[in-house]
Amino acid sequence: MVAAPGENLRVNGNRLWDMLMDMAKIGPGIAGGNNRQTLTDADGEGRHLFKQWCEAAGMTVGTDKMGTMFATRPGTDPDALPVYIGSHLDTQPTGGKFDGVLGVLAGLEVVRSMNDLGIKTRHPIVVTNWANEEGARFAPAMLASGVFAGVHTLDYAYARRDPEGKTYGDELKRIGWLGDEEVGARKMHAYFEYHIEQGPILEAENKQIGVVTHCQGLWWLEFTLTGKEAHTGSTPMDMRVNAGLAFGRIMEKVQEIAMAEQPGAVAGVGQALFTPNSRNVLPGKVVFTVDLRTPSQEKLDRMRAKIEAAATEVCELLGVGCSVEAVGHFDPVTFDPTLVGRVRGAAEKLGYSHMDIISGAGHDACWAAKLAPTTMIFCPCVDGLSHNEAEEISMDWAAAGCDVLFHAVVETAEIVE
Numbered sequence: 373m374v375a376a377p378g379e380n381l382r383v384n385g386n387r388l389w390d391m392l393m394d395m396a397k398i399g400p401g402i403a404g405g406n407n408r409q410t411l412t413d414a415d416g417e418g419r420h421l422f423k424q425w426c427e428a429a430g431m432t433v434g435t436d437k438m439g440t441m442f443a444t445r446p447g448t449d450p451d452a453l454p455v456y457i458g459s460h461l462d463t464q465p466t467g468g469k470f471d472g473v474l475g476v477l478a479g480l481e482v483v484r485s486m487n488d489l490g491i492k493t494r495h496p497i498v499v500t501n502w503a504n505e506e507g508a509r510f511a512p513a514m515l516a517s518g519v520f521a522g523v524h525t526l527d528y529a530y531a532r533r534d535p536e537g538k539t540y541g542d543e544l545k546r547i548g549w550l551g552d553e554e555v556g557a558r559k560m561h562a563y564f565e566y567h568i569e570q571g572p573i574l575e576a577e578n579k580q581i582g583v584v585t586h587c588q589g590l591w592w593l594e595f596t597l598t599g600k601e602a603h604t605g606s607t608p609m610d611m612r613v614n615a616g617l618a619f620g621r622i623m624e625k626v627q628e629i630a631m632a633e634q635p636g637a638v639a640g641v642g643q644a645l646f647t648p649n650s651r652n653v654l655p656g657k658v659v660f661t662v663d664l665r666t667p668s669q670e671k672l673d674r675m676r677a678k679i680e681a682a683a684t685e686v687c688e689l690l691g692v693g694c695s696v697e698a699v700g701h702f703d704p705v706t707f708d709p710t711l712v713g714r715v716r717g718a719a720e721k722l723g724y725s726h727m728d729i730i731s732g733a734g735h736d737a738c739w740a741a742k743l744a745p746t747t748m749i750f751c752p753c754v755d756g757l758s759h760n761e762a763e764e765i766s767m768d769w770a771a772a773g774c775d776v777l778f779h780a781v782v783e784t785a786e787i788v789e
């Protein structure tokens with residue numbers, strides 16, 4: 373028995389690229405990218421193509437009650453738990469060709485390469501297409517992996533509605549991908565996810581491989597400020613109850629609080645709604661969301677407390693009402709040091725430039741980490757552009773990360789001679 377394949381072994385980068393381009397033909401966007409949103413006809417078509425490819429590679433495809441697909445390559449030991457490689461084939465409405473898709477098809481390419489090279493492993497390999505990672509049509513994101521990890525119930529997931537009022541449960545049946553497996557019944561030996569970075573760091577640092585060590589935690593805090601609607605021309609300054617002014621001061625505080633936690637923390641406001649939003653009326657109501665993220669649990673808790681305290685203080689001074697609701701939350705994730713070391717070691721062995729990196733976005737891997745040793749590999753993307761039809765990566769980048777995935781996965785699944 374040897375621990376890992378020799379360093380001369382590589383995946384077939386051209387074949388991986390061809391699969392990516394073939395999948396991108398399904399659910400084309402309007403600007404060169406993709407619109408293959410969850411549980412649409414295009415999603416169903418993409419699933420059929422993936423299933424066909426998996427079966428041609430000798431794998432057996434199972435589907436669970438959330439519509440997540442699991443393609444299995446058997447191992448030699450019937451008692452050994454599988455090594456999972458997963459990501460998602462669904463896209464944003466104006467999504468790219470690689471976000472999620474790269475990870476699923478790279479998993480399949482790993483299996484195809486193992487077949488070509490006659491590699492047998494003790495643990496089975498399971499390539500996974502998680503349903504509804506994006507959450508664009510049915511919020512929240514990472515829905516199926518969340519149910520799998522016990523974060524959400526199946527009933528909750530089925531009742532999610534798209535903007536037209538259609539439910540997840542009905543749409544899953546309609547496209548014919550309601551599976552029979554109980555969600556979360558599978559047990560994992562390890563979980564790997566290969567994904568585009570969706571940020572500019574790897575390209576700027578000229579690195580081929582991102583060794584992902586953590587996933588940021590986040591809070592989305594939705595504030596509702598209540599002032600008094602009044603004429604901007606005829607209301608004296610000292611008689612105003614100005615929710616807009618309170619909003620401005622809180623935004624400045626959010627910036628200060630994040631800057632005090634540098635490096636390794638971000639916070640900002642991306643959405644604000646003034647009511648009535650008229651140029652000559654002081655707003656009676658302002659609703660806005662603060663998005664704060666950091667890989668440190670301590671910083672995450674401290675920033676949330678500081679932002680809430682600052683908002684209360686600002687509002688009290690101005691006589692403005694203030695309430696806050698947490699509308700989104702993840703704890704930070706620390707990926708498994710052994711698997712992280714295996715990814716770094718594979719990049720080193722294969723001669724690829726690499727750096728440690730933290731995931732700024734959420735991924736299915738963040739939920740999988742609750743269940744099994746988990747890690748991620750990042751591929752650079754041009755200008756850090758993602759959730760955009762212009763999202764681009766190079767064929768060499770895609771292949772390099774897939775090589776690293778191949779070596780790290782086969783080592784974890786244990787080669788049998």
Ligand SMILES: [Zn+2]
Pocket residue numbers: 460471472505567
């Ligand atoms: Zn993604």
